[in-house]
Amino acid sequence: MSYDLTVYDGPPQTTNQREVNQPSRGVLALDAQHYSTLGLGAFFAYPSDTRGWAGSEDDKMAFPRHAGICNVVWLDAHVAAVAAPDKNNYASIYNPEALNSMWPWGNFEKSPWNPRK
Helix, strand or coil: CEECCCCCCCCCEECCHHHCCCHHHCEEEECEEECCCCCCECCCCECCCCCCCCCCCCCEEECCCCCCEEEEEECCCCEEEEECCCCCCHHHHHCCCCCCCCCCHHHHHHCCCCCCC
């Protein structure tokens, strides 16, 4: 398993399966979409709401495409539906009561985006 966030300078981070403390609480894959072109799916999602700083080519985010629900595959391979707290604001999927965000950096230690938590 590898874990690579290319949103900051530095080498990719890799994680060995033995380093994952709670595989049932770590994000592996999920529904994702480009926010600038709603309807266009994405092959990955950033672990935070990127609309404020990303260009239109770089805005892949978790997306609750199923009536406010985002399907998430967790590191232990189970699938669960995660609801966006505000059905009228798709970016609310990054709220703490949903998927959380890894930004600001202090959130990373408790975030489901961190495989080593």
